[in-house]
Amino acid sequence: MNQKNNLIIGIIIAAVVAASYNVGADPAEFVKGIPNLGIIIEEAIQVEPELLGTAFVSMFETIEMAFIGTIVGGAISLPLSMLAARNLNSKYVYGPIRAVLAAIRTLPSILWAILFVIMVGLGPFAGILATIMYTIGFMTKLQYESIEAVDADPVDAVNAIGVSKSQLIRYVVMPESAAHLLSQLLYTFDYNVRHTSIIGLVGAGGIGFYIINYIKFFEYGKAAVFMLVVLATVLVIDWISVKIRDKYIVKTQRGMEVKARIKTS
């Protein structure tokens, strides 16, 4: 058994080495490249401060794109998720819907962006459309999984009253999963800010568009400054969404609202 494991590990290592050789990934190149990092930093320091204004404006455009994409994508996702949930539908409904959603999910966001740049031209609109598609693929899976995780007892009890499917969704499924759905929306927004920064690289607007152009013209310092702005923004949004989730969603879900009030009084 142990020998077999060693053999497997040996084969994997050999495969990594062989593949690296094949694609020309030479660690020596990496070491030789380290000093280039110093040059980039040097250039970045010399960048005029006015450029930061442009960086923030384009970052804001990216955030707007991510925001629109998340809200519109999320709104389209919700009814689709209701149809894709196995506990609410027959397999003739959720089967085809899930197949379509899986197909949407297979395409990475950057390919969606390229598709929409071809369709509607360069600019933020293509990026927004790509973000919507990406959000639908990504979010429906999260949503229908939390809909399926809703406690079956209230669903059965209310269903036995003879309510309609839409009433069941409105009065049982939604309230029981609202906390999860909201927290997923925040998480997806957070995630979409990163994605929307990347899809700009293919011309779909936002800060990524600037970064790729600076790289094209060998202005690595400026590109680095813009990348740092992305990094800082993502960290801030991440921090804010964790705070919101902790404060409003996780606590109300567990009924900790009351305890917190007792503690402060």
Add this chain to the structure above:
Amino acid sequence: MTLLTVSSTNHSFTNISKISTKTLVQMNDVWASYDSKNYVLREITLSIDNGVNYAIVGQSGSGKSTLLKLMNGMMKPSKGQVKINYQTPDTHDKKFKPLMAKIGYIPQSLGLIKNLTVIDNVLIGALPRIGKLKSFFKMFPENEIKEAEKILKLVGLEDKFERKAYMLSGGEKRRVAIARALIQKPELLLADEIVSELDHVTAREIMNLVADAQRTFNLTAVMVHHNMQLALEYANRVAVIKEGQKILEIGVEGDRIVDFQTGNMTQKEIIELYNQ
């Protein structure tokens, strides 16, 4: 028992609504299984008259909850027949929907929506009477809201309308579940051990509440109990289930046992049950 057979034999000749004032629940040699291999209920035959309080008593795992699920159509029997008001209950059958609205079902776990307020939980019981569009926007008619408030007062929750369900005590949750069932204006109430985990005082309060509702709304109640004492105190009839079979059914009138049918149960076992 004889009275029941009379009413069910001539129903095809007479007006149904007149007959439905006699027998509401009828089960004929019912067998039930969750896995189509092992039967959790066997040879269950019973009939429940309108207006009666029918208690089902038995040990844990004997099949009491399953019996209630058969009555409201959440489960279908493997063999035999279940009839509620001469219809076959089936929650998946559209034809049964009008009757589902008239069956108040309180599962053992109560099935409340924990993130909704008390009054919204109660209004859920009125949903079958409210249009889809109106209910989507939570636009309940004024009279339904009044009704919900009235019933909540009846169950003693007048000061907790806007409280979220997860912030209620066990007894309060049971009252909400009863209120949700009562706003349905049910003809049949199926209650699964709603007083089992409560102290004696609260348990009796809630049983009195059901008894009042039965009188006011001419309601038939089928209630599962753990406690034989409580069943004898409040029920007109008590059925004892053991390992999936009905081993005993007794009629109670005040403190007298008026009717009594022992299946395969020994005298000693009956006494043991009485002393529970």
